[in-house]
Amino acid sequence: MTRILAAIGAFCLMVYLSRMPKSKLRKKVEEQRAHNQEVDVKTPHTPLESPRWLAPTMVAAFLIGLFWIVVFYVSQTVYPVPGIGAWNMIIGFSFIGVGFSLATKWR
Numbered sequence: 001m002t003r004i005l006a007a008i009g010a011f012c013l014m015v016y017l018s019r020m021p022k023s024k025l026r027k028k029v030e031e032q033r034a035h036n037q038e039v040d041v042k043t044p045h046t047p048l049e050s051p052r053w054l055a056p057t058m059v060a061a062f063l064i065g066l067f068w069i070v071v072f073y074v075s076q077t078v079y080p081v082p083g084i085g086a087w088n089m090i091i092g093f094s095f096i097g098v099g100f101s102l103a104t105k106w107r
Contacts, residue, residue, distance in 0.1 A: 050107045058102035065095030 069092035071080045081088055 048107055058099050061095050061099035065092045068092035
C-alpha cells in the first residue's frame with residue numbers, strides 16, 4: 001500500500017513539475033486587455049466647431065486694425081485719434097493682434 005501511495009505521489013509531483021509555463025506574450029496580451037478595459041477614454045462624438053461669433057469678430061478686428069493704420073498714414077499722422085501721435089500705430093496693430101489671437105481658436 002505504501003508503494004502505491006509513493007508511486008501516486010511521485011506521479012503527481014512529476015505532473016506538477018512538468019507543467020508548461022504560460023508564454024510571456026500571452027501574459028502581455030491578457031494584461032493589455034485588462035488595462036484597456038480599465039481605461040475608459042471618452043472621445044468627442046461630434047467634431048469641434050468654433051462659435052458662430054468668432055469668424056466675424058476675427059475679420060472685423062483685422063479690418064479695423066488695417067483701416068486704423070491706413071487712416072493714420074493717409075491723414076499724415078493726425079487722425080484717427082488726434083494728439084496721441086504714433087500710439088495710433090500701436091492701436092491699429094493691437095486690433096490686428098486680437099484678430100490673430102482669435103484666428104488661433106478658429107476651427
